Amino acid sequence: MKFIITTLLLAFSLNIYAWDGYDYETGSFVEIDKGNLVRTGEEIEVYSYDTGEYTSYEVESITSYGSGAEVEVYDYNTGEYRTLDMD
Template sequence: MVKAKVVVISVILSLAPACALAWNGYDYESGSFVEIEKGNLVRTGRDIEYYDYKNGEYRSATVDSMRSGPGSVEVEVYDHQTGDYRTLEMDRPPSGRAKEMPGLPGLPSLY
């Protein structure tokens, strides 16, 4: 019985959205993959930190605007190191989050 609960909980946790870890995207102007890590609140006017794979370094920026498309979110940022604006096309995060998943009968709450 306990082993079955552990298996079910493991499956649920493995299905948690990837956006809980990082938000992946691409800068078409520079040809660079980028990643905004967990802990960054990506909203207009907020400062964020992202990893630029082409330059191999973390960069800080201010979010200038955000536009939602059918399969992605376009995030325009002002890069503090270069003084340039960059448009990052980020993968659209899954709409559901682990906390919104329905509870399973007979299992303790994970939250």
């Protein structure tokens, strides 16, 4: 029973932290804030440390590797696809 409760608490606590990464197209560090559901087809808000602004993207795909992931997104403002390397 303790294992189940601990597992549930851990699963829910993972959603309270931001997810840091890097956008190689812009050469900028980025952050996906808590509250964003990073799933294919979902819209997310990404903060760029380079511009100091949030941008809305649609998640196209997620490829996990080791402790990180590559998140391919569609940029509504530019009409381009980009890849975010998230830790």
